[in-house]
Amino acid sequence: MRDREKRTVRDLRRTNRSAVLRKLYFDGPLSRQELAPATGLSSGSISNVVAELTADGLLEEAGSVDSDGGRPRTLLRVARRSAYLIGVDVGETRVGVELFDLGLTELARAERPLAAHGYDVDRVVGLISDAVADVLRDADVAPESLLGVGVGVPGIVDRSSPGGAVVHGQTVDWDGVPLESLLREAAALPPEVPLFIDNGAKTLGQAEMWFGAGRGARHAVIALIGSGVGACIITDGVLYGGAHSSAGEWGHTTLQVRGRPCRCGARGCLEAYAGAEAVLERWAEIGGDPGEADEETALAAFLASAAPADPGEADDKAAALLEETAEYLGAGIADLVNLFNPERIIISGWAGLMLGRHALPAVREAAAAYALRHPLERTTIELGRLGPDAVTVGAATLPLADFLSRGGRGRESAPAVR
Numbered sequence: 001m002r003d004r005e006k007r008t009v010r011d012l013r014r015t016n017r018s019a020v021l022r023k024l025y026f027d028g029p030l031s032r033q034e035l036a037p038a039t040g041l042s043s044g045s046i047s048n049v050v051a052e053l054t055a056d057g058l059l060e061e062a063g064s065v066d067s068d069g070g071r072p073r074t075l076l077r078v079a080r081r082s083a084y085l086i087g088v089d090v091g092e093t094r095v096g097v098e099l100f101d102l103g104l105t106e107l108a109r110a111e112r113p114l115a116a117h118g119y120d121v122d123r124v125v126g127l128i129s130d131a132v133a134d135v136l137r138d139a140d141v142a143p144e145s146l147l148g149v150g151v152g153v154p155g156i157v158d159r160s161s162p163g164g165a166v167v168h169g170q171t172v173d174w175d176g177v178p179l180e181s182l183l184r185e186a187a188a189l190p191p192e193v194p195l196f197i198d199n200g201a202k203t204l205g206q207a208e209m210w211f212g213a214g215r216g217a218r219h220a221v222i223a224l225i226g227s228g229v230g231a232c233i234i235t236d237g238v239l240y241g242g243a244h245s246s247a248g249e250w251g252h253t254t255l256q257v258r259g260r261p262c263r264c265g266a267r268g269c270l271e272a273y274a275g276a277e278a279v280l281e282r283w284a285e286i287g288g289d290p291g292e293a294d295e296e297t298a299l300a301a302f303l304a305s306a307a308p309a310d311p312g313e314a315d316d317k318a319a320a321l322l323e324e325t326a327e328y329l330g331a332g333i334a335d336l337v338n339l340f341n342p343e344r345i346i347i348s349g350w351a352g353l354m355l356g357r358h359a360l361p362a363v364r365e366a367a368a369a370y371a372l373r374h375p376l377e378r379t380t381i382e383l384g385r386l387g388p389d390a391v392t393v394g395a396a397t398l399p400l401a402d403f404l405s406r407g408g409r410g411r412e413s414a415p416a417v418r
């Protein structure tokens with residue numbers, strides 16, 4: 001009984017800290033007087049929680065505002081430099097690592113190309129560990145002040161194993177890779193700094209929902225289009241994961257039975273038509289020259305050929321391929337509209353942003369042609385706002401979300417259950 005009472009008090013304290021931190025993080029600076037109605041807490045509770053969070057170094061004063069006739073009210077905000085976050089994007093062509101302060105201002109970044117060696121697990125783990133050490137050194141941040149390291153990966157992430165997250169990346173030949181334990185072993189991080197591993201499309205989705213084109217939406221799908229294609233489905237404000245958190249593998253939904261071979265081993269997947277790797281393969285098949293450089297440069301060359309500034313100079317075959325790619329993408333989006341009835345569909349990822357800049361109207365047109373009219377008329381289709389590096393930002397939001405929901409670090413707040 002005593003234990004239960006203790007736990008209840010602790011839970012309540014954590015809930016209150018979380019409510020105040022979250023409000024100040026997303027809507028601050030605010031005064032204590034504004035915080036009470038905004039969080040539903042009494043002014044007494046606000047005073048206690050603010051005192052605690054300030055003592056932990058997590059809040060700071062941010063000037064004051066006049067109140068009607070009374071004393072000026074002090075504004076409070078989350079102290080950006082009170083803790084740090086690392087986001088890692090295990091992308092298709094590179095590993096990107098960025099160090100952020102609590103306000104997600106980038107302090108240092110490191111990039112390691114993957115191209116020549118592909119996805120050799122040990123090599124990728126080594127690259128991540130080295131890059132994490134590099135950004136900490138470059139920004140002169142002690143590893144102990146990290147809230148955590150978030151990692152976005154291509155593949156399905158299984159968290160049911162006792163040894164930590166295991167990645168099933170069928171398109172990159174990662175078959176049950178125990179990434180969390182491998183990273184824990186390789187990276188020179190204190191044991192109390194947690195690792196958070198999730199699918200890259202999901203981390204990107206969280207970043208766009210919190211800070212980008214998804215803000216304010218309750219029902220949205222964020223499409224990640226790079227070499228391959230993924231999606232993050234948000235229903236009623238919550239990420240839709242399915243029974244084993246693999247939901248959202250939109251890139252491997254079938255658009256054409258017996259169609260083009262896909263990297264997953266099946267045929268006719270959306271990814272085999274709308275992913276950058278597939279577009280570039282198809283371009284080469286009709287005589288295009290993707291060159292020897294990276295995929296991003298090659299896709300830019302394709303777009304310059306298909307949709308040049310002077311439309312009179314467009315290559316007809318390339319233009320037709322772009323049109324068809326937009327149609328496949330639009331048809332895939334129509335499936336999302338029919339299945340999930342989102343308010344908003346956000347096209348992101350480096351290739352999605354590049355294709356979207358030239359083909360968004362055609363994608364919208366195709367979606368309208370293939371989707372049911374009623375839900376389509378209530379859906380907007382737009383481009384992501386966080387740029388091609390949004391997966392890294394999204395990965396950093398994993399430890400940030402944990403911090404906000406715990407109402408602080410596990411270490412300074414009451415011992416919390418993960």
Ligand SMILES: [Zn+2]
Pocket residue numbers: 251252253262263264265266269271272
């Ligand atoms: Zn596939």
